[in-house]
Amino acid sequence: MNTSAVFEKARAENRAALIGYLPAGYPSVAGGIDALKAMVDAGVDVVEIGLPYSDPLMDGPVIQAAVDAALRAGTDTTHVLRTVEAVAETGTPALVMSYWNPIDRYGTERFARDLASAGGAGAITPDLLPDDSDEWLPAARAHDLDTVFLIAPSSTDERIALTAEACRGFVYAASTMGVTGTRDQVGDAAAGLVARARTVTQTPLAVGLGVSNGDQAAQIASFADGVIVGSAFVRCMLEADSPAEGARAAGKLAADLAAGVRRR
């Protein structure tokens, strides 16, 4: 199933889709794959696989810690693609979440080709604007890949429209102004942003940044088409005593969140 089909199915079931993030290579390539599979088994509909990068300026301390560890362990782009392949085999859409430079360095066309042949669904690019995507968009389209860009509460209506236009799969709506990390409250800004975006696009709108439990997921699911969870999954892994326990904890969290997106 591709990403759009997942969102259609969720809509048909009158619920939001659940999107779960982990960086590749943490605690190891195999350990990361196991955890992602546990998340899929527990109800994650779309997987985001982070490409560990040395300068993750959109990420808070939790994701930074995991990404640092993954890089120290030698994780590189080929391991990310291997992780994509393993998750894609489950039939769940797997998108890579990457800062732009690693893709640029790998070669935009080569990355699109290798991601597609690994079975990847597409990529989320938090520091690439559609304005600068003259290479990425044609390459992604040529390989039938989703392109997900971000909108933020500070985005003008004009920029929301321009960004949504370039998105395929879904539009990533940042819930608050800030970096990744769990928050007690997921701001009202998200609802306003989604409402503004609704007026200009048919593409599904998924909200991320700060969501950590089923109740928050339910709240977001009441107005958005998808709920994105990252740091909370990573925290499960960071706090676990063993990789197996981390995967179990991530699976348990996924089950709570999956129930949440059905409680809208």
Next chain:
Amino acid sequence: MEPPVSESSVTSGPGSVGRPGGADRPGRFGPYGGRYVPEALIAALDELDREYQSAAADPAFQAELDGLLRSYSGRPTPVTEVARFGAEAAHGARVLLKREDLNHTGSHKINNVLGQALLTKRIGKRRVIAETGAGQHGVATATAAALMGLECVIYMGEEDTRRQALNVARMELLGATVIPVSTGSRTLKDAINEALRDWVTNVATTNYVFGTVAGPHPFPTLVRDLQRIIGVEARQQVLELTGRLPDAVAACVGGGSNAIGIFHAFVDDADVKLYGFEAGGDGVASGRHAATITAGAPGVLHGARSYLLQDEFGQTIESHSISAGLDYPGVGPEHSWLKDSGRAIYQPVDDAEAMEAFRLLCRTEGIIPAIESAHALAGVRRLGAELGPDAVILVNLSGRGDKDVDTAAKWFGLMEQ
């Protein structure tokens, strides 16, 4: 005669000589520059760009900035001919130093910061943040914040807070909060990451006073225009002193602000050679250096496309230099374009060469330079050999060495470790 300050501040808008070959989009220098940042920052960058354009066209803003540069920072800074240094180091060529070391707070960084702090007030924000490596930009920002009554937070790599403890104390004395950054390599690049994270979170109340000509648009243009004053003054001063233009202009390159500041007024003078000297650390071959243009490859770091030190997978490689102010794996996009277009030449100077030039200037002229600036002085030794005794070489002495006495004393074995 004093060169006029007024014509030298914010004057060159988009499409100026700083973009040889022209750019089809704002903030682009050929293929370099642009904005590679989270969408959440775009509104703030647009606001900054808009306010800057309007300030640049506003005589009242200009007058206020010119007044501060004159009465607070001490501009215009003099040009000093250093004959003994020229004889010893440059094969007898005439060496002229543009004395940015004589600015208030001890370096060129104040030129940029006064302009950006005024812009912050104009935008109506009350809080400024900045990154700092050596601490010079942090001190300058803390100074301007104190002067203008702004709250000030400085991000500094934990490693650098140790190397430059005195500057941490200076910033705190000035009322700033210094936050040590313990992520990544714990140096300047990580301080920039952390400052950008703060900015994304607090953008409604906060302005980011970026310290060099790197980062997302409009910073490379904005900071360049605020630093142009160096070259505008120097060009006229050299003409008055020697009756002609210099054969070469030399500057050290970290992010590239002092270099672009002195280069810019000479870009259209085709006979004036422009030389940027990067930090060669232990030597480029050793892999431990900060020679971004010499040894790096184009890519994206901190919001702009430019040369950077990166591995085959696009991960940033940590830089090394005895000079904290040059210890940065990136460089401003306009330098990348000046390099590719052949208009400027960039060469590495290693730690040992820089320290030798540092000592030579102390001994021959009674001027203790910043170690950053000593890289440019070391470059002059090569230029002297190349250009001969009739040459006139203008060097940007970007800062003074008070902050570096500890490092230098250790290097030369004057102190117990």
